[in-house]
Amino acid sequence: MALLFVTLICGPAAAHFGILIPSDNMVMADDPRTITLNLSFSHPFEQAGMELKTPTKFFVQNAGSKHDLKSTLQPQTIMKKPAFSCDYAIKRPGIYQFVMEPVPYWEPAENCFIIHYTKTVVTAFGDDDGWDKEVGLKTEIVPLSKPFALYCGNLFQGIVKMNGKVVPFAKVEVEFYNKD
Structure with a gap:
């Protein structure tokens, strides 16, 4: 199941999302140790x-360290539009939080610029401590339930934060990634 984190900068969203999808969100001992991450912009x-321009930032946070991955991005076509992918080798057990900060775009319907801060979490080799840690994005959803291994009928909950502060009653748009 793909999980999409959404924009909270300007009022109601226009039903398009920054998307960051790993080939595997639970890497186990018998799984390949390299995952592919697909970065795109779309109506899922x-x-x-939609065209995804080269992100402003793309990084992974693991074991308290942040590693810039922007130079590893490879141009791709996803849903017939320019996008990116990255192969990432998982080297140790733990939680890997991958983050994309795309270039802001003007949304005429909202009369503002929008940035789709996008985060996905991958767990490796059974060590899933830390899935609820903040990355420190300007706008972030901090999970209250594990954001990986969610199956049909499961519930995801999180706390919306902006500049490190809780945003009570934030409107969050979620859309099904209708791939299958």
């Missing part, structure tokens, strides 16, 4: 792609 339910 309709499977309608």
